[in-house]
Amino acid sequence: MTQPKTQPIGRRDFLKAGGALVVSFHIPVLAQSTPVPQAGPPDAQQIDSWIAIHQDNTATVYIGFVELGQGASTALLQVAAEELDMAMSQIRTTGQDTHLTPNQGGTYSSSAIRVGRPQVQRAAAEARQALLAMAATRFGVPVASLTVENGIVRAGNTTVTYGELIGDRRFNLAFTGNAPVKDPSTYNMVARPVPRNDIPLKARGQYRHVQHQRLPDMLHGRIVRPRGQGAYRDGVKVQSLDVASIAHIPGARVLRQGDFIGIVAEREWDAVKAAQQLDVTWVRSRSLPGNADLFSRMENGPTSDRVAVDEGDVSAANSAHAVSAFAGTGPYQAHVPFAPNCALADVREDSALVLCSSQDIYNTRTSVAMLLGLEPEQVRVQYHEGAGTFGHSCWDDAAQAAALMSQLAGSPVRVQFMRWDEHGWDTYGPAHVGKARVSADAGGKLVSYEYEGWQHHWSLIETTAQTATGTPASEWPPFPAMQLNPRTLGGMYDAPNRKLVNHHVDGLDYLKGAWLRSPLDLSFAFISEQAIDDLAWQLGMDPWQFRQRNISEYHWLGVLNAAAEAANWQPRRANTGNDSRGTTVRGRGIGVGTHLASWGGAVADIEVDTATGEVNILHLYGAIDAGLVVNTANVENQIIGQLVQTASRMLLEEITFDDTGVTSLDWSTYPIIRFDRCPAVTPVIVQRLDEPSSGAGEEVMAAAAAAIANAFFDATGKRMTMYPFTRERVLAALA
Amino acid sequence: MAELTINGATITTTADDDTPLLYVLTDELQLLGPRFGCGLAQCGSCSVLVDGVETRACVTPVSALAGKSITTLEGIASYYAAETGQPPRATTPLQNALVEEQALQCGYCYNGMIIKGTELLLNNPSPDDSEIRAAMSGHLCRCGTYPKIITAIHRAAGNLANASAGKAQTGEEHA
Numbered sequence: 001m002t003q004p005k006t007q008p009i010g011r012r013d014f015l016k017a018g019g020a021l022v023v024s025f026h027i028p029v030l031a032q033s034t035p036v037p038q039a040g041p042p043d044a045q046q047i048d049s050w051i052a053i054h055q056d057n058t059a060t061v062y063i064g065f066v067e068l069g070q071g072a073s074t075a076l077l078q079v080a081a082e083e084l085d086m087a088m089s090q091i092r093t094t095g096q097d098t099h100l101t102p103n104q105g106g107t108y109s110s111s112a113i114r115v116g117r118p119q120v121q122r123a124a125a126e127a128r129q130a131l132l133a134m135a136a137t138r139f140g141v142p143v144a145s146l147t148v149e150n151g152i153v154r155a156g157n158t159t160v161t162y163g164e165l166i167g168d169r170r171f172n173l174a175f176t177g178n179a180p181v182k183d184p185s186t187y188n189m190v191a192r193p194v195p196r197n198d199i200p201l202k203a204r205g206q207y208r209h210v211q212h213q214r215l216p217d218m219l220h221g222r223i224v225r226p227r228g229q230g231a232y233r234d235g236v237k238v239q240s241l242d243v244a245s246i247a248h249i250p251g252a253r254v255l256r257q258g259d260f261i262g263i264v265a266e267r268e269w270d271a272v273k274a275a276q277q278l279d280v281t282w283v284r285s286r287s288l289p290g291n292a293d294l295f296s297r298m299e300n301g302p303t304s305d306r307v308a309v310d311e312g313d314v315s316a317a318n319s320a321h322a323v324s325a326f327a328g329t330g331p332y333q334a335h336v337p338f339a340p341n342c343a344l345a346d347v348r349e350d351s352a353l354v355l356c357s358s359q360d361i362y363n364t365r366t367s368v369a370m371l372l373g374l375e376p377e378q379v380r381v382q383y384h385e386g387a388g389t390f391g392h393s394c395w396d397d398a399a400q401a402a403a404l405m406s407q408l409a410g411s412p413v414r415v416q417f418m419r420w421d422e423h424g425w426d427t428y429g430p431a432h433v434g435k436a437r438v439s440a441d442a443g444g445k446l447v448s449y450e451y452e453g454w455q456h457h458w459s460l461i462e463t464t465a466q467t468a469t470g471t472p473a474s475e476w477p478p479f480p481a482m483q484l485n486p487r488t489l490g491g492m493y494d495a496p497n498r499k500l501v502n503h504h505v506d507g508l509d510y511l512k513g514a515w516l517r518s519p520l521d522l523s524f525a526f527i528s529e530q531a532i533d534d535l536a537w538q539l540g541m542d543p544w545q546f547r548q549r550n551i552s553e554y555h556w557l558g559v560l561n562a563a564a565e566a567a568n569w570q571p572r573r574a575n576t577g578n579d580s581r582g583t584t585v586r587g588r589g590i591g592v593g594t595h596l597a598s599w600g601g602a603v604a605d606i607e608v609d610t611a612t613g614e615v616n617i618l619h620l621y622g623a624i625d626a627g628l629v630v631n632t633a634n635v636e637n638q639i640i641g642q643l644v645q646t647a648s649r650m651l652l653e654e655i656t657f658d659d660t661g662v663t664s665l666d667w668s669t670y671p672i673i674r675f676d677r678c679p680a681v682t683p684v685i686v687q688r689l690d691e692p693s694s695g696a697g698e699e700v701m702a703a704a705a706a707a708i709a710n711a712f713f714d715a716t717g718k719r720m721t722m723y724p725f726t727r728e729r730v731l732a733a734l735a
Numbered sequence: 736m737a738e739l740t741i742n743g744a745t746i747t748t749t750a751d752d753d754t755p756l757l758y759v760l761t762d763e764l765q766l767l768g769p770r771f772g773c774g775l776a777q778c779g780s781c782s783v784l785v786d787g788v789e790t791r792a793c794v795t796p797v798s799a800l801a802g803k804s805i806t807t808l809e810g811i812a813s814y815y816a817a818e819t820g821q822p823p824r825a826t827t828p829l830q831n832a833l834v835e836e837q838a839l840q841c842g843y844c845y846n847g848m849i850i851k852g853t854e855l856l857l858n859n860p861s862p863d864d865s866e867i868r869a870a871m872s873g874h875l876c877r878c879g880t881y882p883k884i885i886t887a888i889h890r891a892a893g894n895l896a897n898a899s900a901g902k903a904q905t906g907e908e909h910a
Contacts, residue, residue, distance in 0.1 A: 069841030069878055195837060202842030203833045204826060205768040205808040209843060212767055220762075268762050269754045272774070338780065338843045338877040339772055387843035388878040419773040633837050637883070641840060644879025667777040667875060676872040678881040 039377035041103035041362060047130070047171040049102050050123035051080070055167030057151045058090045061120065064104030065112035066096050066359060067198060069388045070697055071634035072112035074196040076120050078630055082189040083124035083181060085148035086162075092197075096383035098365050106360030108391065108515060110695025113630055114597060117693045126179040127171065134165045184628060184689040191689060193633030198385075210357045210384035211342045211416065218344065218412035219264040221405045222275035225463070226282045228424040228662035232459055232473045233508040235259065235466045237283035245279035254278065255408040260468035262405045264413055272418070286659040287509060295329045298454045298510075299433050303503040308484050312497030317448040320439035322538045326531040328721040330432040330523025332655035334670060335393035335516055339386060340422035343395070345402035346412040347372060352379045356399035357386030364396055368403045371465050390645070392427050392458070392514035400464035420665040425463055428655055429516025430455045430482070430507070432523035436531035438495070444539050446550045448497040449490035451528060456507025457482045458514045473508050480596060481519045488524045488593040488702050492556040493532070493547075511657065517642075518595045521702035522649060522723075525593035529706030530719055533574065533589070542571035543590050543710060551592075555625045555686075559601030560592050562623035562684045563703070567603035574710070575717040583611035586618075587715025591706025599625040599686075600700035602643075604707035608715045610734055613727030615712065617647045617679040622704055625686035626696035632685055635696045639683035642697075646704040648673035650723050737797045742810030752798035757781045759797060760807060768808025768846045772875075779847030779874035783807050784814065789854045808846050811853055818857050827853055832890035838883035844876045852888050861892050 042049035042062070052060045061080045067073040073093055081091045094100060104116060128148070135153040136143045138160060147154045151162040161167075184191070201207040225236055238259045246252050252265040252274035261280060265271040289297040317323055343356035345368075352372055358364035361381040369376045381399070389395060394417055402415040417425075433454040439447045457475040465471050476482065484502045485491075507513055536546035544564045551557050569590070579586040586607045594600045603621040608614075620643040629635045652671045656664040664670035705723075713719050718733045739746050739759065748759045755774075760766045760783070769792050772780030776791040783792050784806040806814045815827045829852045832838075839845055848871070855862060855870040862870065867888050876884070886898040 199837060199839050200834050202839050202845055203830045205846060207842060208767065211770055269758045338875065339770065388841035416771060419775060637837065637840060640882055641879040644881060666775055667773060672875060674872045674875060675868045675881050681882050
């Protein structure tokens with residue numbers, strides 16, 4: 001390996017040039033103790049990689065998890081401030097940067113607080129321990145006699161600040177993780193609704209998202225692809241390209257490598273126009289199943305099967321008092337961040353700078369380096385917040401496109417995906433086919449739980465790399481979030497006999513897939529919890545009380561009851577005594593579910609117009625138990641967002657495609673919920689101060705999806721087997 | 736080449752006549768308020784006021800704006816103060832309410848929400864829930880912050896007691 005060279009654009013130049021780190025909570029002043037930028041990740045075993053104390057008695061905390069609008073950049077500072085005994089006003093963080101911030105892994109699976117809290121907590125506690133030892137030596141007193149408030153250490157009548165003890169010098173201390181952390185019962189800063197640092201700037205329009213970033217002398221770039229992806233295996237193939245077709249836009253230039261085509265121009269509108277008007281003929285095959293044949297092809301095509309859970313003997317169902325078998329499907333759904341992805345790159349002969357909104361900058365660095373033919377250490381990736389992404393939208397694709405186009409153009413390039421690029425070339429939340437069979441005895445106790453499900457895995461190769469280098473399509477190796485989730489699929493119930501069978505569909509002949517907030521869980525819960533609900537109905541039992549009878553685990557019982565009590569649930573058998581006015585009938589449903597950690601419970605109130613087939617969700621109640629919640633206001637916002645997004649996904653969202661490609665390319669063909677149909681929401685937090693933080697970014701969506709489905713049965717006496725609940729599907733179910 | 740009046744100042748743009756206003760605002764003037772979201776007038780992230788009327792900058796060519804007064808997020812506080820006869824402030828009551836409600840998540844949609852919400856409050860200083868929903872339904876939020884925006888608009892109107900869509904229970908309780 002050649003000696004890695006550091007990025008030629010120094011931080012000071014960079015600040016002058018783009019202003020990228022000037023805004024928000026990013027620290028603009030380069031203090032002496034700030035690590036000199038160098039190819040990372042910094043050594044996570046050193047305290048200096050996590051915390052710097054400045055002469056003015058403030059602290060910078062280096063955090064590897066990114067701000068996605070979920071408030072992680074505030075909540076993790078609360079954790080640090082708590083252990084350091086500093087005020088929030090004394091503490092700040094920097095943007096994520098492979099030359100500055102530690103590699104804590106990607107910000108997904110609700111990891112920021114679940115994984116980040118213990119790391120930041122222990123680093124801060126260890127820094128405080130070192131600072132107190134210094135103060136004890138200075139004053140000649142035992143550490144136990146010292147007190148700290150706002151970073152001021154007091155021994156009797158004398159004081160010294162952290163800044164005076166170490167300001168802008170390094171700790172040079174190994175991070176052992178052994179320093180004692182505070183007892184949660186003494187917390188002043190954690191488990192409180194601390195206002196977020198980023199909100200005032202966002203409300204004033206002074207926050208710089210990645211879309212606002214600029215590089216000196218940059219060109220505006222646009223990608224050129226067919227409108228809407230075809231089968232993942234096929235990628236994109238150019239049949240013919242007529243560069244002269246944009247000759248009338250003199251500022252625009254065509255870039256091409258392999259089947260990757262891009263446009264650059266000095267003026268953005270020239271790039272937009274040229275990308276739309278460039279005459280390209282694409283090779284398009286008719287290899288997709290289309291919506292019409294999707295689920296039958298998944299279920300009947302070749303699969304690789306795995307028994308994921310096998311406890312007891314599910315044939316006990318054959319002699320049970322009541323059996324419910326229920327089959328259903330879930331559609332492809334899109335991330336579609338409110339702003340299409342954007343990235344900027346400045347690629348030189350032996351280095352590259354990339355500004356993007358990757359959820360995992362170290363992973364992006366590796367993939368960009370491979371594409372450019374550089375070593376990872378030669379690539380510097382900086383995170384800048386984009387619009388809420390809720391999983392793997394096109395941010396890696398955009399980062400690769402910007403890097404490739406900068407390399408081809410010989411200039412810095414800013415690539416802004418257009419709306420149809422983002423909608424049409426997303427890695428969608430995969431479709432699902434599922435079958436549940438559950439049984440109970442005459443006393444209402446579950447006897448057996450069975451589920452089998454079909455879905456493909458996530459796509460590993462970004463479209464830019466696939467088209468530019470011909471890298472063949474391949475899927476990620478198996479990972480829990482892309483397979484049957486044993487927690488949502490019956491994991492909450494005491495059924496003595498349980499079996500889960502995972503059917504992996506080879507995804508290469510389908511649409512591209514990746515993790516979408518609470519991956520697959522909405523589909524799992526939609527099917528599984530309707531089977532459970534049907535069993536309660538067969539037994540003549542109230543659905544809340546039936547679940548209570550079959551759940552003994554206290555977290556599950558806690559969220560189930562918290563949601564029901566918030567909704568003032570009055571027990572009764574479903575589909576009895578409903579409100580109706582004219583053709584409109586109301587219903588209420590309950591459900592439980594989660595993702596890979598934490599616990600969720602929900603209640604839904606809906607109304608169905610039996611004449612038109614329109615379903616409206618009136619009110620969603622969602623309860624999350626995420627262990628210790630660091631910032632209760634943030635989690636309240638997360639629950640609200642999850643409930644509204646679940647309403648959107650259950651009522652409206654479905655990727656449409658024919659045998660050639662995707663046809664839902666904007667907010668008209670892929671509608672999401674708007675103000676007019678937004679339900680009222682009641683977020684409920686089950687706070688557990690003595691338990692680890694377990695994540696709250698996606699854990700009530702499965703429960704809410706189930707509650708909506710069960711409310712439909714309560715209202716109509718019919719069950720929906722597919723979502724979203726379009727008028728056509730509703731009328732067909734009612735017929 | 737066109738003359739445009741933006742936040743009270745007259746500027747001359749070298750953009751071609753068919754260039755949407757948005758690209759003049761973001762690239763020539765480097766404003767941070769209006770921003771690209773769809774380019775199709777479907778989402779509202781690019782919204783500005785044109786002579787007081789909420790307008791999608793992503794599809795409005797500069798040639799259509801001669802002689803008109805354009806207000807962006809950067810000028811909305813001054814505009815609101817002037818329209819209501821109040822002394823100039825750095826932010827509008829709606830912006831303050833959005834911070835007090837901690838309503839934002841990613842915050843990308845808030846340019847449009849503030850522009851449209853301010854237009855609503857100037858036309859109807861005391862909107863009820865259904866009037867807010869009707870006025871705002873052309874503006875999308877992928878994070879799902881609608882309930883808190885509704886509450887913030889009530890708060891900005893001085894009617895926090897009317898807020899029903901956020902944490903508070905609604906009157907929609909099931910019988």
